[in-house]
Amino acid sequence: MTQRHYLTDSFVTRFEATIVESLDHEGRHAVILDATYFYPTGGGQPNDTGTINGIPVLDVLTRPHDLAVVHVLKSALPTGPAHAEVNWRRRFDHMQQHTGQHILTQAFVTTVNAATVGFHLSPDTVTIDLDNAVDISQIQQAERLANEVVFSGLAVTAREIPRGELEGVRIRRIPEHVTGDTLRVISVGDFDHTACGGTHVANSGQIGLIKVIRADRKAGKTRIEFRCGTRALEDYSQRLDITQALTSQLSTGLAELAESVTRLQDDLKAQQRQRNTLAGELLHYKVAELLSSAETRGDTRIVTFADDSYSVAEMRQLAKQLTEQPGVVALLGIPGDRSNVLVMASAGSAVDARAVLDAALGVLGGRGGGSSAMAQGGGVPADIDSLRRALSAAVDSITS
Ligand SMILES: [Zn+2]
Structure with a gap:
């Protein structure tokens, strides 16, 4: 059994000992000393690390059958004299x-x-x-x-x-x-x-x-x-570091920091509410404008529109409002690194949104799907011009 000197002095970090056994521990090089200051994992405390004859000690554990302290090493060491150093910072x-x-x-x-x-x-x-x-x-x-x-x-x-x-x-x-x-x-x-x-x-x-x-x-x-x-x-x-960065960004003192963040959140919520109201009103005008410039083919009014300032949710909302009118097919696009094409048809329309989307994707590339009333696809990089070309090809696919 190894003499455990760390029990009597936990401040010794350099010591001389003798390697009495050089072994393979679960596929790793290891040695056993006659006496050690290295602490083996146990009692909720992790093992020490350090070096033995300059070789890093990776793990230290107790061998169950004889309670010897096993020092797992980065490379092998022969039996004989040893100079050991315990990593003091960790210890x-x-x-x-x-x-x-x-x-x-x-x-x-x-x-x-x-x-x-x-x-x-x-x-x-x-x-x-x-x-x-x-x-x-x-x-x-x-x-x-x-x-x-x-x-x-x-x-x-x-x-x-x-x-x-x-x-x-x-x-x-x-x-x-x-x-x-x-x-x-x-x-x-x-x-x-x-x-x-x-x-x-x-x-x-x-x-x-x-x-x-x-x-x-x-x-x-x-x-x-x-x-x-x-x-x-x-x-x-x-x-x-964190509070100094925050107080400097918010130009406030530490004591007022939480209050400042609460005020900022309240402001943000109020602005979001205001923005939603304005966006709703704007959408109303946008729907009217797009319908007035729609291309009429038989009983069908075809609306095409592409804009990178719209989110997918906003585009969907626009398509929904457009197709609340009877006989409307909306072909909407958002250019970008992952472009989006949305096709929606009014209830009762003879136009199949999936077929129109396929025509657009035939030019644009990318994949998508949906129902005859609504289909969505894209996912490939596209600028506004190539997106408009794809929507134009899709319009051409609609027969009157
Ligand atoms: Zn303790």
């Missing part, structure tokens, strides 16, 4: 998040009697799951207490306590999977005592800050997302 980040989690968990117990039933730590997020539905003011209460513990600079210590001597030690929770004669207990001053095999800071002040950034309540539970230390700082910087 210290895990120490900050993990110790912060101990404190926040205990803070929720102390303030609102909510127990942590889940913990997740990844490069992107840190969360705990509480067995209670807690509200914003309760979260703020717990967060305040957690940060008081951080600012108090309490010593964080690890002790191996024999099972027989556990009575009287106020341990928050003993994980069920932990067996063995002794229990490793992590204490944050006298604020929290937790059985844990992870890596922790030496003083609560090294966490810097614990900030809850999100809470999701679901089925009587609450998922609390938070950031500690450097992650909290990075989160603050990111939010500052």
Whole structure:
């Protein structure tokens, strides 16, 4: 079994050891050291990375049958002496998040009697799951207490306590999977005592800050997302960048930002309503204009119109209003990278909209379909001239 030195000192990042086994782990190169400071994935804390004799360590895990620590490497290394370096940035980040989690968990117990039933730590997020539905003011209460513990600079210590001597030690929770004669207990001053095999800071002040950034309540539970230390700082910087961009764009202060956005949304809605009213009125005139210039063939009035300022929905609305009149066939087009052709015929018309569309697509290209009353197609790039040529060919296909 590998000696796990990170249990006694989580601040050592360069060390000498001996590679006692060089192996293939599930198709990847790996080594086992006689002693290691590399933390293997476990207890909700991800593995360390780093190098051994200059070779990158990609993953670290515990081999189940003998509890040896397996270091998965980018390339093979022989047995013999090893110089190893742990990626301190990643390790210290895990120490900050993990110790912060101990404190926040205990803070929720102390303030609102909510127990942590889940913990997740990844490069992107840190969360705990509480067995209670807690509200914003309760979260703020717990967060305040957690940060008081951080600012108090309490010593964080690890002790191996024999099972027989556990009575009287106020341990928050003993994980069920932990067996063995002794229990490793992590204490944050006298604020929290937790059985844990992870890596922790030496003083609560090294966490810097614990900030809850999100809470999701679901089925009587609450998922609390938070950031500690450097992650909290990075989160603050990111939010500052965003709010500075917004306050500058809106020429407003941070305190007035939400109000400014609400006002902007209200303005936009009012303008949209006004635009819809005007568009409706304009459409009315457009229908009259197009009908007056329609080409008459027997009992049929043929309207052709192409314009790139219309949306498909607007063109459809125009076609609908045109064909509310009896005996109208509307051939409408929108040029662009994905051009559109719409053919609609009044109820009872002898003209088949599909056949007219096919004639247009014969010139334009593209595909489409529909019913005898309405057909739509296109999808190919077309400028206004080629679209007009296609509509003209379609008009020619209509027999009187
Ligand atoms: Zn821990």
